[in-house]
Amino acid sequence: MRYVLVGRDGAPYASASPGALGGHSRGRLYGRLDCPSALRALGRGQYAEHRVFFADEVTAVAAGYRPCAVCLPREYARWRAGGERTAAPCPTHP
Template sequence: MNEKKIYHLIGADGKSYDSDMPGTLGGHCKLKIYGRLDCPSALRYIAKGQYVQHRVFFKDEETAIAAGYRPCGVCMKETYKKWKTQKNQ
């Protein structure tokens, strides 16, 4: 009766896969944004009952970037600034 919990993560190819390890970052699949699991913006939307149906999880930041997601401007301000600068070059 000691069943392992299975987590559904998004891989670098953008496809879902099952993992026995939880993700370290969350994201929004429609907006293609990733951020911390404790992001105040995401938590506000989740509390309102929004966002949850589009919520995805990533093993790490490299995977989120490879899958085509950008950093959140609220919880990852410095990473977002770097992304924005690179995007505009």
């Protein structure tokens, strides 16, 4: 099976392994695959069109994504405190 992940450059690539993290390309955020916020949005029929996947956190950050405030609160707080404001705010949790 082939999976499509986003690389450090933000471009999609084929992978034999699934992503370890999910994200939202419009919100430029990443989080755990079991994130309650993402699962709620997917359940409402939203989000899936802009869903992306990453091999790891380093790749997500390099691609310009920020941590999810819901499922990665420590990482989000660190990102926010560090002024790393390269990614847009979360559309559901600013």
